Amino acid sequence: MTETSHGRVLDLNMHLLDRQVVDRDGRFVCKVDDVELERGADGAMYVAKILIGPRALGPRFRGRLGVWVRAIAERLSTDPIPTIDFAVVEDIGSAVKLSASLDDLRVAPLEDWVRDHIVSRVPGSRHASE
Amino acid sequence: MKLLQVALGILTAIGGFVDIGDLVTNALVGARFGMSLAWATLVGMVGICLYAEMSGRVAAVTRRGTFDLVRERLGPRAGLANLIASYLVTALTFAAEIGGVALALELATSVNYLLWVPLVAFFAWLLIWRVNFSILENGAGLLGLALLAFGFALWRLHPDFGHLAHQIIAPHKPGSERLTTYWYYAIALFGAAMTPYEVFFFSSGGVEEGWSRKDLMVARLNVYVGFPLGATISLFIAACATLVLKPRGIEVDTLSQVALPVAFAAGKVALAFLILGFVAATFGAALETGLSCGYAAAQYFGWQWGKFVRPRQASRFHLAVLLTLIAATGLVLTTIDPVKITEYSVVFSAIALPLTYFPILVISNDPDYMGEQKNGRALNFLATVFLVIIVVASVAAIPLMIWTRAGQ
Numbered sequence: 233m234t235e236t237s238h239g240r241v242l243d244l245n246m247h248l249l250d251r252q253v254v255d256r257d258g259r260f261v262c263k264v265d266d267v268e269l270e271r272g273a274d275g276a277m278y279v280a281k282i283l284i285g286p287r288a289l290g291p292r293f294r295g296r297l298g299v300w301v302r303a304i305a306e307r308l309s310t311d312p313i314p315t316i317d318f319a320v321v322e323d324i325g326s327a328v329k330l331s332a333s334l335d336d337l338r339v340a341p342l343e344d345w346v347r348d349h350i351v352s353r354v355p356g357s358r359h360a361s362e
Numbered sequence: 363m364k365l366l367q368v369a370l371g372i373l374t375a376i377g378g379f380v381d382i383g384d385l386v387t388n389a390l391v392g393a394r395f396g397m398s399l400a401w402a403t404l405v406g407m408v409g410i411c412l413y414a415e416m417s418g419r420v421a422a423v424t425r426r427g428t429f430d431l432v433r434e435r436l437g438p439r440a441g442l443a444n445l446i447a448s449y450l451v452t453a454l455t456f457a458a459e460i461g462g463v464a465l466a467l468e469l470a471t472s473v474n475y476l477l478w479v480p481l482v483a484f485f486a487w488l489l490i491w492r493v494n495f496s497i498l499e500n501g502a503g504l505l506g507l508a509l510l511a512f513g514f515a516l517w518r519l520h521p522d523f524g525h526l527a528h529q530i531i532a533p534h535k536p537g538s539e540r541l542t543t544y545w546y547y548a549i550a551l552f553g554a555a556m557t558p559y560e561v562f563f564f565s566s567g568g569v570e571e572g573w574s575r576k577d578l579m580v581a582r583l584n585v586y587v588g589f590p591l592g593a594t595i596s597l598f599i600a601a602c603a604t605l606v607l608k609p610r611g612i613e614v615d616t617l618s619q620v621a622l623p624v625a626f627a628a629g630k631v632a633l634a635f636l637i638l639g640f641v642a643a644t645f646g647a648a649l650e651t652g653l654s655c656g657y658a659a660a661q662y663f664g665w666q667w668g669k670f671v672r673p674r675q676a677s678r679f680h681l682a683v684l685l686t687l688i689a690a691t692g693l694v695l696t697t698i699d700p701v702k703i704t705e706y707s708v709v710f711s712a713i714a715l716p717l718t719y720f721p722i723l724v725i726s727n728d729p730d731y732m733g734e735q736k737n738g739r740a741l742n743f744l745a746t747v748f749l750v751i752i753v754v755a756s757v758a759a760i761p762l763m764i765w766t767r768a769g770q
Contacts, residue, residue: 259671260665262663263662326425334666343665351677362493
């Protein structure tokens with residue numbers, strides 16, 4: 233990774249894809265399942281968004297497995313693919329650190345569903361371990 | 363305080379080293395092959411020390427668990443294949459541990475183990491759900507020290523230690539056993555000592571407890587002192603079986619036969635301690651394998667995991683652990699003999715070993731992550747030698763399993 237006047241030059245495979253994303257409090261958000269690129273005014277490619285979830289990850293499996301994962305995931309959800317704007321990325325180290333809080337991002341519908349419908353109903357889910 | 367922390371860590375590592383796989387495999391092999399396969403346990407011990415230290419160092423420096431980095435290094439496709447294989451092996455081990463706890467409780471109470479299984483499963487879930495990580499780890503590890511009853515029994519048997527040592531140093535296959543069976547059990551012992559979940563758990567535990575670079579010394583002491591002492595218990599088990607079971611032609615296919623030498627040589631009180639040790643060691647390992655299944659899945663998919671947050675903040679992780687627990691309990695309740703599950707789980711562990719250990723070696727050499735803490739040359743040389751051994755054992759395991767009909 234080298235710094236240029238326009239930003240950081242990244243090897244997507246080595247430095248970004250599949251890396252853990254953590255929020256400003258150190259909580260785990262997701263993996264960088266895929267990214268959306270945009271061409272800047274200078275003609276260079278910039279990372280615009282982090283794409284999240286099986287519909288983003290599926291195509292990266294290649295082959296029939298990828299087609300299946302994506303097809304199943306698309307049947308399970310018609311909402312847009314969850315994304316994180318790259319503007320909130322603060323640092324890229326052994327994890328991708330965000331300047332935002334997990335609670336404001338709302339990028340994990342399955343986590344929300346499992347929490348609201350299953351885990352919250354079990355006694356003790358709100359308490360820290362003793 | 364620091365000294366106390368170090369001592370506690372080492373004691374935990376000793377007690378935590380032995381699980382149902384080590385108990386059954388060491389006794390079984392001791393009863394059939396004497397000490398002629400002890401070398402496999404010793405080789406496995408050196409391997410687990412090397413790789414657990416690496417995974418702990420990676421966790422302390424990067425604050426990432428092992429599986430987190432597996433996907434990053436192998437890519438999503440190979441990472442997923444790795445996840446599925448590692449998960450299945452760990453879940454199978456989880457089932458074996460639950461069955462082991464139930465069998466140990468049957469030994470103590472004469473109540474059929476199948477009646478204990480649901481209770482054991484529920485209690486394991488309750489602890490994972492509610493109890494602090496350090497208490498889980500240290501509690502099980504310390505109570506597991508009761509397995510030293512094997513050492514006491516060995517001492518009471520007044521063996522010719524020189525003769526036992528000679529059998530270890532100059533291994534000689536018993537004439538009644540075939541060479542393929544001998545190597546099959548060498549791989550089983552190797553798999554039992556190096557079970558993959560141990561490194562998932564060790565590295566994820568490092569993240570749970572918030573290790574940083576300054577905790578590295580403590581982590582290293584735990585590994586380099588605690589694990590070898592834990593492996594000594596494995597050797598005690600094998601030696602007890604060699605002295606008591608082998609001369610009488612008793613083969614091990616139940617947990618009570620594992621305990622027999624202790625009851626024979628050291629009496630009731632030692633047996634009571636031993637059963638306590640069985641329960642603690644297998645129950646502790648049940649918690650470790652259950653958590654490890656959740657760790658592996660959560661770290662691959664990037665979910666919040668761990669006991670350092672409230673359960674509702676790591677919903678998918680806790681659900682994954684719960685579903686695994688239900689599946690593992692279901693498997694034991696089919697009345698498949700838990701000792702058989704154990705025998706297979708250690709061999710499947712050996713088959714899955716390269717999947718875990720290869721990425722750890724790669725990551726601990728990556729200067730991007732590790733900076734000055736990356737592997738030195740001597741360590742890399744040793745670790746590479748071990749990787750070759752691991753791959754050979756993994757490739758040979760299935761043909762040997764078929765050839766020997768799983769060691770018959």
